[in-house]
Amino acid sequence: MYVGGYFTLIGGETRSRIAAIDATTGIPTSWDPGGDASVDSLALSGEVLYAGGGFQYFGGDDLQPYFAQFGIPAPTLLEVSPLSGEVGAVVTVTGYAFGTNRGTSYVSFGPAKATSYVSWTNDQVRCRVPSGATSGPVTVTTGGGTSNGIDFTMEQSAPTLSSITPSGAVNDGIVDITDLKGTSFQAGATVKLNKAGESDVTATNVNVVSNTKITCKFNLVGAALGAWNVQVENPDGKSAAKQNAFTVTQAPSGLSTWYLAEGSTSWGFDCYISIENPEDEALDARITYMTDTGEVDGGVVNLPAESQTTVNPSDVLGAKDFSTRVECLDATRTIAVDRTMAWSPAPPIFEAHNSVGVTGPATDWYLPEGSSNWGFECWLLIQNPNATDVTATVTYMIEGEGPVAFDKEISANSRRTFNMADDIGARDASIQVHCGDPVIPERAMYKDSRRMGHDSIGTTEPNTEYYLAEGTTGWGFTTYVLIQNPNDAPTDVVVIYNTTSGPVNGPAMTMPANSRQTIRVNDYMPDTDFSTSVFGTAPIIAERAMYWDNGTGEAGHDSIGMPEPHTAFFLPDGEAGGEDDGVETWTLIQNPNDExxxxxxxxxxxGGGTPLTFTDTVGANSRKTYNMADELSERGASVQVECLTAGKKIMVERAMYWANRTAGTDTIGGFTFRSVNCRPCGESREGDPGCNQETQQAP
Structure with missing residues (x-):
């Protein structure tokens, strides 16, 4: 406040006839214009102080006698309360010389000016923290200048949730959340689903795209049906929840639809598709081929009960590159599908590769193996089953160098083929495929003018554990384990080999961010049959490649690993004997359990008929191999493997060889968490140890 009179001393301070007093403390401020005679009246208008009295001058300046006007002095801050807050919080600023009316004056929080004011007086302002405010000094600016600053700490606002896309999914695998919408999301936020009486489902691959959008993945295998709450929690502990925002529904009980990204009946390739029907009744399946010019109807094929059926795409397509979709017309039933391609680089020598299909497209895929070096060709096949064109981002994680990314266009309901060498030259690299619309990739590799070739699907799920059932450094084989670290930080990795006599420790290493590592197992453990378990401190992916030479040139096969064991596996291709080819089929079972x-x-x-079946025991942390020829000869057959020990799960692969191992293939199988003929009621097939009623899943 301002006072005038005839005084020369006020509040213990020397002031001549006029003074500004701190209304809170009663102490005069430093303002002292100094008049020569009495001040009899004062008036404050906006940012101007008017004085009248018997004076002739102030501060030695001749002024109009008896009347003077003064600019308001710069404001002074004494207190800001509270000293921290979030956007929208009300803050009280105390001091003096703010002016009785705000006019054009304002309060600043760092670079941001307050726009919402609760009150304004000469010695106190109450306002709301503005958007854009940062931690730092709060100041008041008037016509008299800008005040001193008092530090204020910005607190992040609590997040809010407005919607989730998709808003529901079936409980048969991993769902990609493409848009979790809200406000005030922070880097490092966690996302989960929760439901009364159920364990939380914690999201993986959480990406805070912006402060209003998050993408992530939920593994819904076995999740309870019904509405779940969605919760986001920022690193500062503030959280938001949207009640009953996500709905989990029952998956069809069968593995009814399969996709095969690779396929060709051109360029000297023969191709056949194997379909396994493990159900106890006949089924029908529709086949659709996706070529570079669009879809081609492959017709409907009948699948006898408990049978293997072979389909030749060339009967419909002639010479063509293609992907395939196989759909069981009864979506509640299980089938399994794989594809074999064979070719002859120099007759009579021939080679082949095989891969199981996948049961659905996804937005992210990982393929640890890959090389356009050492004489290899490396081809990436991407199948787009969507009704619209898509753009996929292909990232090569180059061994010893780092990641490089390229965008690839794939037309609707078609497949495209990409040569790694065209993108990165001669390099060893793992591959990541990301697409906003879900797709299916495979990777095929060839060497020595295609004397050798192998192929594999990828995986959608990095995990801290990975398992590879096949592997040997005996019998003339060389085995490589390929490990991919898709994280933006290094991870520690430990490898353990499960041999026929028990576990053996393998190498341990630290992998750089977004990198790949190759292990030549023969260097660590020669002349041994084994499975492999790979453990990372952060999620990783593992794959295995095997090479051999029977005297006709190097051949090879390859398979992606699995992030977790399962109860039952299906391996559609398989044959024992054969008059011309001498086919071998080996089933590899890995038991990662401690019993x-x-x-x-x-x-x-x-063609169907009475199945052949037997039981056996696989020791703790070991692997066993089964030769189909021990049970039948001169006939093709699909394979089913079930773990009968309650609460335990296994890993299974199948390796096949032709013509004294001139050619060979390998793949994991399709898999489930329960017996095949178990219906959604949860009842198990007679003789089974019991059904855990978990939903089924495939790679």
């Missing part, structure tokens, strides 16, 4: 497990192996004959 032995009982397994049942069933062969479903080509």
């Amino acid at each position: 032995g497990v009982e397994v049942r192996v069933t062969y479903f004959l080509n």
Whole structure:
């Protein structure tokens, strides 16, 4: 406040006839214009102070006698309360010389000016923290200048949630959340689903795209049906929840639809598709081929009960590159599908590769193996089953160098083929495929003018554990384990080999961010049959490649690993004997448990008939191999493997060889968490140890 009179001393301070007093403390401020005679009246208008009295001058300046006007002095801040807050919080600023009316005056929080004011007086302002405010000094600016600053700490606002896309999914695998919408999301936020009486489902691959959008993945296998709450929690502990925002529904009980990205009946390739029907009744399946010019109807094929059926795409397509979709017309039933391609680089020598299909497209895929070096060709096949064109981002994680990314266009309902060498030259690299619309990739590799070739699907799920059932450094084989670290930080990795006599420690290493590592197992453990377990401190992916030479040139096969074991596996291709080719089919079972497990192996004959079945025990942390020729000869058969030990799960692969191992293939199988003929009621097939009623899943 301002006072005038005839005084020369006020509040213990020397002031001549006029003074500004701090209304809170009663102490005069430093303002002292100094008049020569009395001040009899004062008036404050906006940012101007008017004085009248008997004076002739102020501060030695001749002024109009008896009347003077003064600019308001710069404001002074004494207190800001509270000293921290979030956007929208009300803050009280105390001091003096703010002016009785705000006019054009304002309060600043760092670079941002307050726009919402609760009150304004000469010695106190109450306002709301503006958007854009930062931690730092709060100041008041008037016509008299800008005040001193008092530090204020910005607190992040609590997040809000407005919607989630998609808003529901079936409980048969991983769902990609493409848009979790809200406000005030922070880097490092966690996302989960929760439901009364159920364990939380914590999201993986959480990406805070912006402060209003998050993408992530939920593994819904076994999740309870019904509405779930969605919760986001920022690193500062503030959280938001949207009640009943996500709905989990029952998946069809069967693995009814399969996709195969690779396929060709051109360029000297023969191709056949194997379909396994493990159900106890006949089924029909529709086949659709996706070529570079669009879809081609492959017709409907009948699948006898408990059978293997072979389909030749060339009967419909002629010479063509293609992807394939196989759909069981009864979506509640299970089938399994894989594809074999064979070719002859120099007759009579021939080679082949094989891969199981996948049961659905996804937005992210990982393929640890890949090389356009050492004489290899490396081809990436991307199948787009969507009704619209898509753009996929292909990232090569180059061994010893780092990641490089390229965008690839794939037309609707078609497949495209990309040569790694065209993008990165001669390099060893893992591959990541990301697409906003879900797709399916595979990777095929060839060497020595295609004397050798192998192929594999990828995986959608990095995990801290990965398992590879096949592997040997004996019998003339060389085995490589390929490990991919897709994280933006290094990760520590430990490898353990499960041999026929138990576990053996393998190498340990630290992998750089977004990198790949190759292990030549023969250098660590020669002349041994084994499976492999790979453990990372952060999620990783593992794959295995095997090479051999029977005297006709190097051949090879390859398979992606699996992030977790399962109860039952299906391997559609398989044959024992054969008059011309001498086909071998080997089933590899890995038991990663600390106790032995009982397994049942069933062969479903080509064309149907009575299945052949037997049981055996696989020891703790070990692997066993089964030769189809021990049970049948001169006939094709699909394979089913079930773990009969309650609560335990296994890993299974199938390796096949032709003509004294001139050619060979390998793949993981399709898999489930329960017995095949178990219906959604949860009842198990007679003789089974019991059904855990978990939903089914495939790679």
